Amino acid sequence: MGIRFVLFVNKQGQTRLAQYFEHLSIDERRALEGEIVRKCLARNDQQCSFVEHRNYKTVYRRYASLFFLVGVDNDENELAILEFIHLLVETMDRHFGNVCELDIMFHLEKVHFMLEEMVMNGCIVETSKTNILPNSAHGKGFLIYHYLVNTFFFPFMQLVVFWIVEIC
Structure with missing residues (x-):
């Protein structure tokens, strides 16, 4: 496999994003995050x-104030993972315009979409940043989704609510 987990952590050690690519229980995740974050934050x-x-x-x-941690297998290339982290930050910079901790906190689903892409x-x-961004919650796929939801789902729900109000 390659990447086992991706964590975004602030300087105080608070996890802002956690994405796991292998099954770990909640207790195992909590212990792993605590140990790794303490080790990384203690380093100069x-x-x-x-x-x-x-x-x-x-x-x-x-x-800046965020640590990007990626857990990989022991045989993975460290420099390639550093380059991946840099690409991830550049992609978020392009989308948010100088990404910060608050962008990740308030737009967590968009960051997850980018990471999943x-x-x-x-x-x-x-x-490729150009291939990642159009599909990550603001491009064509996202616009089509919103068009479908706004055209079909919401009018249908309004009709159902109107029908329920009429019955009662």
């Missing part, structure tokens, strides 16, 4: 961005 800028923990190799990078089942499948 002069140390390398690779940490081995349990059976994972964690590659992390800090951008880039990674499938732990493998990086898309690296």
